[in-house]
Amino acid sequence: NLSIADVLTGLQTGMLNAFYNLPYGAVALQWANHVKYVLDYPVTLATGGVVISTKAYEKLTEDQRAYLKDLIEKRFQDASKALVQENEKAFDEFKGKGLKFTKIDENSPELKKILDVFKKVHEKFKGELYSPQAYDKLMKILDDYRKTKK
Structure with missing residues (x-):
């Protein structure tokens, strides 16, 4: 782990030639200055x-409960919108620097490998960064959502 x-x-x-991060994070951490390619695939770090x-x-x-719920929803929506805007700016910066955008086939073995690594990382931190119950519940919600989108 690094x-x-x-x-x-x-x-x-x-020593490294690739990383996983949001576009905004790659710019903020100056990682994008050291690569030539960007995988044009949606990522989420939540x-x-x-x-x-x-x-x-x-x-x-x-x-008070209703107010708290509304306030939290509004703040999360505001934060999500701001992050989307920052990521769009970062993509523009990537293009301005001449980074090449590559696409990946949704059914490719390469994407399956990437997603398998994500799953292993998430599993590794289960019980350490988040409870196993919360993780399992979230994965079920995500799986159910993905089934409705196919």
Whole structure:
């Protein structure tokens, strides 16, 4: 495993020639300065959430709960929109630097390998960064969603 700082060093020295990150993150961390290609495939890095104890939540009135829910939804929507805009700016920057965009066939063995690695990484952190129950529930929701989109 590499730290975020080690990725930049690895790219600068040639020890690494690829990375996984959002476009905005690749620009902010200066990783994009060290590659020639961008995989034109949607990625999502979603970490975070709002946690409140049952005890604290139960102390809230119904009006306070409704307000809290609306506030959280609005803030997450605002943050999501801002991130989309920053990623679009980063893509424009990639194009301006002459990076080449490559596509991948949805049914290719290469994409299957990439997705298998993602799954292994997610599984590795199950129980460490997030509870196994939360992970399993999220994976079920994701699988159900993907089935409806096919």
